[in-house]
Amino acid sequence: MSDSSNYEQLIPSIDRNRPVKPSVDRVESNSWVTPSADWQLGDEFLWRHIGPQPEDIAQMLSFLGFSSLDELIDRTVPSQIRQQEGLSLIKSGTESQVLTSLRAIASQNQVFRSFIGMGYYNCITPGVIQRNILENPGWYTQYTPYQPEISQGRLEALLNFQTMVIDLTGMEIANSSLLDEGTAAAEAMTMAYNAQGKNPVKTFWVSQDCHPQTIAVVETRAKYLGVEVIIGDYKTWDFTQKIFGILLQYPATDGAIYDYQEFVAKGHEKGALAIVAADLLSLTLLKPPGEWGADVVVGNTQRFGVPLGYGGPHAAYFATKEAYKRQIPGRLVGVSKDNRGEVALRLALQTREQHIRRDKATSNICTAQVLLAVMASMYAVYHGSEGLKRIALRIHGWTSVLATGLEKLGYEVGKAPFFDTIKVKVPGTASQILAKATANSLNLREIDSQTIGISLDETTTKIDIIDLLEIFAVDGNLTFSVEEISQHHLAELSIIKGFERTSKYLTHPVFNTHHSETELLRYMQRLQNKDLSLTHSMIPLGSCTMKLNATAEMIPVTWAEFGQIHPFVPIEQTKGYQILFQQLEKWLAEITGFAAISLQPNAGSQGEYAGLLVISQYHAQKGDISRNICLIPQSAHGTNPASAVMAGMQVVAVACDDEGNIDVADLQAKAEKHKDNLAALMVTYPSTHGVFEESIQEICQIVHDCGGQVYMDGANLNAQVGLCRPGDIGADVCHLNLHKTFCIPHGGGGPGMGPIGVAAHLAPFLPKHPVIKVGGEQGIGAIASSPWSSASILPISWVYIALMGASGLQKATQVAILNANYIAKRLEAYYPILYKGKNGLVAHECILDLRQFKKTADIDVDDIAKRLIDYGFHPPTVSWPVAGTIMVEPTESESKEELDRFCEAMIAIRAEIRGIELGEVDKANNVLKNAPHTIADLTAIEWNRPYSREKAVYPTDAVKKHKFWATVNRIDQAYGDRNLVCSCPSMAAYS
Structure with missing residues (x-):
């Protein structure tokens, strides 16, 4: 790959129909930076993203008994699937260099005023919300x-x-x-x-x-x-x-x-x-x-x-x-x-x-x-019912003005009532009008060769109305004023007759209290204070990869060149986006070892679904329409079988052995039994149990030999990047959780992005779209409303890869594995580690087995999870993939200090359980059963518990220095299901 300081130079042309193939040239080069000695600190983003610093890494490796990260990885990742050469990616740049380059790419997008509609509209994001x-x-x-x-x-x-x-x-x-x-x-x-x-x-x-x-x-x-x-x-x-x-x-x-x-x-x-x-x-x-x-x-x-x-x-x-x-x-x-x-x-x-x-x-x-x-x-909340109605009336009012103006110009406007969109009959002149609009940086909708659609929105002004009317005027000159029409419509403000709403809405106080910025700002801050986020502490959730979402990665999301573009504008207006898509596709293809990428799936679940449909389409194209059996290990994510059923497949479960690995003999037997109807195997790698299974290539071969395809769930890709590639291992398709491995934040439960990578033989079947041409010639239909679904958050992953480069991505993976093994080693004397690889190591996450405590102390996994909140941590993944356990994934972004703080909290909780086991503490009334503790507990007049308030809320010195408070006590889940209320409760409920 040639040196380049601007990413757009790496892509000489835009071709949406060309499958993106990984480069065979694996030489890293980039004129941005002078290559520095490996592991040296400086302006490299690597050391802002990775939590443990070099001296910490050395200590952690020594604790584990290894002299280097390479030695740890050699013992963790099976040698037969390891990459022999490094990734061919552009070398890392500094934050300012990468953002400058991305700004140059973004500038190639043209931000026109769009009146296309079709479910997408310009709007005003209040600054206080943005x-x-x-x-x-x-x-x-x-x-x-x-x-x-x-x-x-x-x-x-x-x-x-x-x-x-x-x-x-x-x-x-x-x-x-x-x-x-x-x-x-x-x-x-x-x-x-x-x-x-x-x-x-x-x-x-x-x-x-x-x-x-x-x-x-x-x-x-x-x-x-x-x-x-x-x-x-x-x-x-x-x-x-x-x-x-x-x-x-x-x-x-x-x-x-x-x-x-x-x-x-x-x-x-x-x-x-x-x-x-x-x-x-x-x-x-x-x-x-x-x-x-x-x-x-x-x-x-x-x-x-x-x-x-x-x-x-x-x-x-x-x-x-x-x-x-x-x-x-x-x-x-x-x-x-x-x-x-x-x-x-x-x-x-x-x-x-x-x-x-x-x-x-x-x-x-x-x-x-x-x-x-x-x-x-x-x-x-900010606008309230009256504010929203004013916005809607203003939009409808301008639409009425526009419709009247167009009629004055001699055009036929649809006779049906309308709200914000009108269709204009333009026999024989559609192409000229559309060209004139484009010349004036306006986008209209071509409904057909005789009809143009115009949709107005919250941002529409009188100037927009004048510009639109002048475009439709034969000589560009109006013989009437917009004010004249406006006054007529403002006088009667034609609410759509026969369809008027009479019922009230948004009457709850929450929508009628916070209309000043001061009030809304304080309300949002009050809510924010009730939630634990990565700004407070580690969120060590297994299979969820809650890593750093760097500010530099997030900044471009709100650039107008990315944020203010309608999804159905002419493709030539989005050259910057197309460059970003192709560059990101190329990088992801190289990272995964696949031939082509589709960026359309807008969640991991959608990626699973799309991948299975691609497989189905491939089989159908070959005439194998009877292939509908999907093998899924019993340890799989719950989305896997749900996705398979949605894709029209029949699920056949595959057993796991005592070590948590796929039972190869059972897989072989079931693959052979269903070989005439086998469509796919869905497999997570490393396994759902957090282990690099040694038999993964054999597993893939068994499925291929029986005519099936291998779908790899990309949930655990954070343990693979730079070390091994799904395409090399034997997978035919894999979804990539950009909201995990590639730093798009979880957003409290979304947004997500789940693009899929596919081998060359599956590339022709990638998802298409009815409005913008994307996907393969024999592609499955659209699986999302827009061609690249959540396009505006793709710059986050682009920036992450550009900042890290090939070596940085590999080190992130190595440190993610190091951090998980460090936690497992520190805690194994207190909690059994349920599954390990053949060398006694885990991948990027580990499962702590808590089931014994139900017998010895009547303490279940939820008690331990809620007690962790008192120590200032979000609980790990609870009771999945094994009931009564927790799955811990620290990611590469957490420092050794934070890992130690978490381990010390878990060790302290084990001591609290020991007190119950020894009969020193009451089984029913203890810090675990009553957790989490709140300020209401601390300030209560009565305290009828056999432990101090200090022990309840300040169990360690670290918590005294920085305390995150749960704002409610343990919630009664059953009560909420028995008495289902899913809208704002009345104020009486709080009294």
Whole structure:
């Protein structure tokens, strides 16, 4: 690879149809920096990302009995899968060098004013929300709120989101966000299909007036469920054919507002559920779908203050009737109580989720869009019902002005009522008008050769209206003033007649209290203070890789050149994005050993799904349509079997041996038994048990010999980068969790990105898109609403790789393995390490076996997890992949000091358990059973516990210096499920 100081020079041309192949030249070079001696400190980002410094690493290696990292890795990673040569990547640059280069690439994007619509709109992100939520590591480095006692702030923000959605849609229950509008519609179709029970109808009806990307995603999902999709006109469909559901767009994709009430009633008579994809802002003015018969309402909350981001990330919403509360996909925040009787929030009805029900799950959704849902909810809190209505009225008012102006110019504007979008008939002049718009840096929507669509939004001004009218004027000159039309419309402000909303919404005090910036800032800060994030301490969650999300990586997300671009603008306006995509694809292909990458999947779960569909498409193209068996080890992630079922496959479980490895004999037997129908094996590497299995190549070969393909779950790729590659090991496809290994933050439970890498023979089947040409010639359909889904967060991973370079990425992996083995070694005298490799070592995570304490002290894994909160730590992964254990993954970013602090906390907890075992401490009333302890405990007038308050809340000197307080006591999960409340409780609940 030639030297280059600017990344764009590395990609001479843009070709979206060309599979990205890894370079055979493995020589690192880059004129940015003078190569320094390995492991020397300086301006290298490496030593800002990696926690243990060189002297710490030497001490940790000595403690483990090794003289070097290379020796540790030689004993940990099987030699037969090790890379023989280094990665061919650009050499690392400093933060300023990398950001300067990325700015040069970003500048090649053209930020036009876009009036395209189709579910995506310009909006104003209030500065107080951008600075204090989107750009705030206290919010974007939080983990999914599975530990509710230290997640109350985020849970409240999500409860606000659910309440906002319930109120605006007129439905009874809503989840706390999904990935995008298209996948939400697909999830709704799946829910409607599953709700039928035995002997289901297999036909689903979709309105031709839905957004094209939504139709495409639904069609992809339906194909592999064996569901036929009929696309038709609601005005002529007569329900003579049996269907199980209907999907409508409200307003329609071309802006028209239709009265669907009679159509929905007919559907109900025939047993079909009604799903409505609705624009949430329009529902401040329009009669909500819940009031005219909808069973499910889905959509996007992007225009509630979330930047366009060339397609994402944005928080979708899903609302339905309470009758479907156990079928609703995704996460559901509910109201419960803690053990002091105080109101407390938690995730509700989790037994329906994929990590519990596996192949019986409601969906495979694992990552939501929490950070973006929080932004959208805060936007509603900030503006309130009246503020949102004013915004909607202003948009509708300008749209009415524009429509009248166009009619004055002699154009025919659609006769149906509209909210913010109009279609203009332009017989014979569409190309000229579109060219004129482009020349004036405006983007309009070409609906067809005779029709142009125009969508207005929150940012629209009088100047925009004048510019638009001048584009449509024959000579560019107007014979009337916009003020003249505006005054007419302001006088009557034509709220859409016949569709007016009369019901109230957002009446809860939370939406009517924080309208000044001072109040909102303090409210957001109060919520932030209730949540533990990486700004407080290590979050040592196994298989979740909560590593540093460096500020330099995050900064480009809010650059206008990345954030203010509509996903369906002409491709020539996004040269910078295309350069970034191709460069990132090339790097990821090199890192994984694959021939091609698709950046479309917007979550790890979506990556799994896409990878399996690619495999299915490959088999079908070969004529092997009967291959539908998917082998999955019993230790696999819960998303694996759920994804396989969604992909139309039948799951066959493979046993694990006593050491936690895949039972090769059982795999061989089942592969042979199903060799005529074997589609794939789903395998996680290193294993879900945190071990590099020695037999991985043999496992892959067995599957290949029986005609199957190997899907590798990329959850544990953080233990592979720079040491071994999935493509070299034998995998045919692998999803990459960019929100884990490649530093996109978890955002409190999303956003995520799960692109897939595939071998050359699978490249032709990568996902396509109906609006922008991407993917393979024989590609599967769209699996996300936008071509590159959450495009605006891809610069994070780009910057990470550029800052680290090949050697830095390898060292990160080595130190991740070192940190895990250091913790395992320090704690093995106190807690059994459940699984180890053949040399007694673990990979990047380890499982501590806590099951014995239930017998010896009546202490279970939850007691230990909650007690860790008192020590200032987020508990590790609890009871997965083995019940009664915790899985610890420290990542490479945690310092030796932090690792020692965690180990000392675990050792101290073991001593507390020992006191119970010896009979010195009461089994029922002790620091573990009562954990976590709160300020309310500390300040209570009565203290009836056989241990001191100091021991409860300040168990170590380290905690005295820096204390994170849980704001509620242990939460009663069962109470919350028995008394399900999923919207903001009344103020009386707090009294």
